[in-house]
Amino acid sequence: MTGHHERLAVERVPKGLLIGGKWRAAVDGGEYEVEDPSTAQPLCAVADAGADDALAALDTAAAAQPCWAATAPRERGEILRAAFELLRERQDELAVLMTLEMGKPVAESRGEIRYAAEFFRWFAEEAVRIDGGWQTAPDGDGRIWVMRQPVGPALLITPWNFPMAMGTRKIGPAVAAGCTMIVKPAHQTPLSMLALAEILGQAGLPDGVLNVLTTTRPGEVCEPLLRDGRLRKLSFTGSTAVGRRLIEQSAANVLRTSMELGGNAPLIVCEDADLGKAVDGTVIAKLRNNGEACTAANRIYVHASLAEPFTSRLADRLGSMIVGRGTDEGVQVGPLIDAAGRDKVDSLVRDAVRAGARVLVGGEPMAGRPGYFYPPTVLADVPAGARVLREEIFGPVAPVVTFENDDQAIRLANDTVYGLVSYVFTESLRRGVRYAEALETGMVGLNKGVVSTPAAPFGGVKQSGLGREGGRIGIDEYLETKYVAVDV
Known part of the structure; x- marks a missing residue:
């Protein structure tokens, strides 16, 4: 792999925050360097978000939620399918980018891009299979109507070890269900997520549905979001110690939480x-x-x-x-x-x-x-x-x-x-x-x-987490069940 190709892979990626469909600098102008772990040398600098940026992203996600929830399931699925195709087309370039910021051999990075893309294909198909129910009440007195609706704006926190696949595993079901999102990637590996966000925009995802905050100040960025009643969902992949703190912070507003935590x-x-x-x-x-x-x-x-x-x-x-x-x-x-x-x-x-x-x-x-x-x-x-x-x-x-x-x-x-x-x-x-x-x-x-595999439910028990990602039940984490008692 030549240095020229490596530079091109890095240079092509946006380096700002994505808020409301616009790439922009942090409010305070902060930046931080992304390091190549194989050389301990910087690759580039990206925006370093703070609390004001986080609340701006939530403003956008909350404003976009009603329209996005009303978007036809087939349309949401087609956006994911288009993003799947783009990921497959650009897998070689994206694999180099991932290896540069994370370190794994480029053959493994290429495999992760393919794996990541499959989550988009899987949830593109699940978007049109969100079900409900209609039945006669057992005593014959009316009808029972059950519907599934998007939870609402979600905060998705992804780790550095699988920077693309852990993004698509969360973004895929959120898009399919009709939830808007704020994504905070790990500070060590922001470039893969920035590239993924750009691809989703090219695939037709409307402005404001996906917002990305790169930061070295996760507490400063995440806590005000978790304390704000407009946020309704948190999905986190990372250590059990951090997961515990996030669960505590989520309790105030009784957020829906998905936790994929440590293992042994x-x-x-x-x-x-x-x-x-x-x-x-x-x-x-x-x-x-x-x-x-x-x-x-x-x-x-x-x-x-x-x-x-x-x-x-x-x-x-x-x-x-x-x-x-x-x-x-x-x-x-x-x-x-x-x-x-x-x-x-x-x-x-x-x-x-x-x-x-x-x-x-x-x-x-x-x-x-x-x-x-x-x-x-x-x-x-x-x-x-x-x-x-x-x-x-x-x-x-x-x-x-x-x-x-x-x-x-x-x-x-x-x-x-x-x-x-x-x-x-x-x-x-x-x-x-x-x-x-x-x-x-x-x-x-x-x-x-x-x-x-995207087709199977991924998750643990005990202190390894809550909920499941992937499989037919993976979309459930982003849906609320509403029951309507009908008098007929």
Whole structure:
């Protein structure tokens, strides 16, 4: 990838706030630099929104809501379909942009653009399937009429690790349902969202329906929105700690909330697992997105009879992966998002080693090069008290623990406050069903290392979140149900 193509990808993107269909500077003129995590050098500067900008965006969203809600479902669906086509047409350019601001290999970024586009295609089809009901009351006294209507203006807060797909997963159902939006992308990765907003405008989304606030001051921007009674919906993807605070702030106005929060995903390799399939699935579940995913396998439990061959193969696979700048050819693992992310991963590994874990491959920051790189790492004999088994790693580190029987594996897997996703590898249907029913997670990958698809409901239980995104029920988060008692 040439520097010329990289510069063009960055230069093409608007750098202002999108409010009422206009790109503009922040009220106070503030800007901040977007960093390339592979070089620790700035890519460009974007507008840094404040409270006044946030309220201006809400003014616009509230004013646009009645007209947008009255727009025909087919028209809303056609806008999403057009945006789907534009994303597919521009996937190569958008993939480079994403890699530059986030770090993942460009092949993975290209895959994310395709995945992101599918949310628009899915919800384009769901827009015309918003249902209701009409029935005779059981006692024959009148009729029961049920209708579905848009919740109203929504605040959508997206994370840095999947900067395009987490946007389309929220924007798609909001558009389909007839809700106006204010989107606040993560400050590390604003460019993908700015590009997406421009594409939606080109696809015909009316001015004011989507507003975008880039900022390094999330509290200053979000709190006045959450306190304003005109906002009716909050959808957040991020850490559990931040999610708790947002839920508290949302309580004053009893906002509808969707929360996709932290994870601590167990991956279980049973004694009857196909070893090759289990290793392949573990590599995908662990290393997707450089390990910076809430769905990443965080704790790997392997039956004692398979521990040695499994860890040996896993160490060979991870140790052979090419680490480097995501736009370079052949790179399989890019940098972590920033210095804090890299330092946290290193701290977790050091803590595990001090507690008695063995490093089979990796285990040290990659010194002598710019950027925030950490090599793929496999840890064996990880003791139960190690932080790496309790905290979300968000990096390319695979801690392996052995177990003796299914009851023990299930107990270990469920011993966490999180419950987003779990993975199980077994050749027994009976065993697989037992695990799927017993594991306390919102999703289970049975002999699969990837569970995400726009056609399925994504979300967790316990402190991993509230509500579901995607699937046939994903649009429900943006719809209110109204009952009308009819005297006929």
